Amino acid sequence: MPWEQNAGPCVMAPPHLSEWARRAAAFLERQGMEDLIAFATSGSSGSPPKAVLFTRQALDICARGALEHLHAERGDWCCPLPVWHVGGAMIYLRAGLAGTAVHALEGKWNPRAYADLMKTSGARWSSLVPTQVVDLVNGEIQAPPGVRCIIVGGGALDMETGRRARALGWPVVQSYGMTESGSQLATALPDEPYHTDRLSILPHWELAADSLGRARFQGEGKLCGRLLTQDNGEFLLEHVPSRDWWTTCDLVRLEGRFLTFLRRADRLVKILGELVDPDAVQEALQRRAPGAVVEAAAHPRAGAELVACGPSAARLKEASREWNETAPGPQRIGSIMETPIPLTIMGKLDRAALRAMMREHPEKRERVDFPR
Template sequence: MTDSHADKMVSPLEISPMRISPLHSAALTFPEQTAVKCNGQDISYASLSQMVLGLGEQLTRIGIRQGQPLACISRNNLEMICLYWACIDIGAIFFPISPRFPLAQVQGLIDSHQIPCYWSETELGLTGCTQLSLDVAQISTTPAKTVDIQRPCNVILTSGSSGFPKAAVHNLANHIANAEGARSLIPLIKGDAWLLSLPLFHIGGLAILNRCALVAAIVVLPESNLALQEQVERDALTHISLVPTQLLNLLADKQASLTSIKALLLGGGAVSIDLLKQLEQRHIASFTSYGMTEMGSQITTGPALSDGTSGKLLPRRELKIVDDVIWVRGECLFMGYLTENGIEKPLDADSWFYTKDKGEWDANGNLKILGRVDNMFICGGENIQPEEIEAALKLHPLIDEAIVFPQPDITYGQLPAAIIRGNIIRGNTSQDMSTIEKQLEQFLADKIARFKRPRRYYPWPENAEQIGLKVNRQLIIKLAI
């Protein structure tokens, strides 16, 4: 029971593993082209290249060696961008950690991965690890050296929704293959401007840096004192990666000019009908994708649809479905997980990676994600896949987002409950949800079986902040109940 799709091509990566990084290559070809927009300042590729080379020299003097992890605990900023490229130059491993992690968790990561040095905007007081003081204003005019694009260059921590997060290791060749495949569907050219709205400790944020450098496009850092609509207009943004809340805020201002936007990339899964209508009215090309940290970001991509499909397989990836579960491999596939015994590859004998995502191909060759193997639960002897119910709920014009989860029940073992966000719930509280429950019971009657319909609904927690393109299910459930 295997359904396999593959998109292969001869890879230049196999021919030339030694080259200067995409950043320095862009600086040589288009030195005056803007590389980064930061706090109203335009930094050219030539200037950014010199800053990165200067930072690399500082790291070398401090004693950061090839293969050594360097923790970076910060929000997105110019220093983080420079540190990523400087680590590639000197062969160190860029190891970004969310500044939202509790200090004890950060210390645990430092200890378990034996990280000797870290950089942060603030003093954290970590033990057994030296905090670095770096200056991106120190430039170097030394010519860039070639790097081995197949050596480890970064770690991205998996979501870690339960237990200790895994540390996925990529090389630059993985990122180049992912970016070139992604560009085959969503064009990106010199001078385009992509908002760095996703954090660099998520694969989606790091993917933006690589995509832009490969074509000399502009990375635009968000400004907290500007509304998103204002930044779109001021910086003529062409590409944006957004979560539903950000998109809703962007579309709320009917007077805002969004004509510069060429492509809007959303997280995977079904997009609400209301959002799709608004995007069509504003003539904004929107896309959804199926991706993961281990594959360097996007795997499939296609136009945003309400049916929950995530598009077609991009070049340089392979995907097969065995007994409804997705396996992937290809040039984008990571090097493995960083452990105390080195980099360990969790692959089968033929180099396939087991994703734990359930999926199927539709009649048009688009991938539809059916849910996570580890999200499924049993209600009265019947298997419940929460993502199927969530997609049905998002067909309602007043629901933007939904999460379905099990709640204990004496009779059935577990019953489905749902957390919903959208206009349907505005003005209601958790104490007077009975009207909404009746409305949605009727709405779902012809869409899903009775045993799958949620028995209880909760409003989306107001203090839930979404960081990456994927919703942190466990956090939302914890905050809601």
């Protein structure tokens, strides 16, 4: 890992932020934080970069917790994720602690090349983001024998795709986590049928819900601070005391040592005076139109309306009309927009870019007839 090779703070960032990362490392060194590791986070498109800070001991604790949770002390790992992302970096750290090897997928993501690498390397463990699993399923690519577990992070993998991946031999498991937790907080187990609820909390974490239902976590693997970039380009260091719990923006349900992610607390929108959850509507719509994305747009009368986006207008229109037949008025799809879904460099949905496309090209939106 880069932090094993270089003295001083190590800032892990994508190539287009290399100059920002150099400046961030110099700033942290001036603050006397030579032993910290920082991961740049994507945030919203166009927003100033920020980084989540860890001690090296904290990341070791996160890696050991994941190995213990999955019983992954034996067997090589395959890494199709960039090492500057916490998901990719933790693959190397887990393998290093277990004394096993990492086989990296070189170049751009290619599902067949990934499957070939898993086969030739004999790797038993790997991590993917949901869009990569979708590519494997759409390509009907069979998993090689001997694969033990594929951790899916960076977003929810829907039930249908997860089950299809399992049928192809890919032992995908849903995880829940974030950069601030050094990757995973809770992860399902590969011996269970594929599911996205009641994920098992990793052994090194304590979790609770605050009065609003948002997830809070505490443990020795937690972040120790954040490095924020101000509008003038200067850095602002935010310390996170070890005794403090970290509060997320995620609404969850906790049942003992099991966690179910419900939705983002900051995604609710008011339509016709009622709070509506676009993510819940999106989940329902995806059963009719896989890959569809639901976003809110301003509406002169209702305050906002839901827009279904995706590459096929015909499929979106049919699915939206079916949904609107039984949905309450505020939860109905008001219009559709045929468009490729923008993704971040990590293959995650880029909602900020999608909202910008909706604002800049209103003429691409097509009204959906409401049932009478």
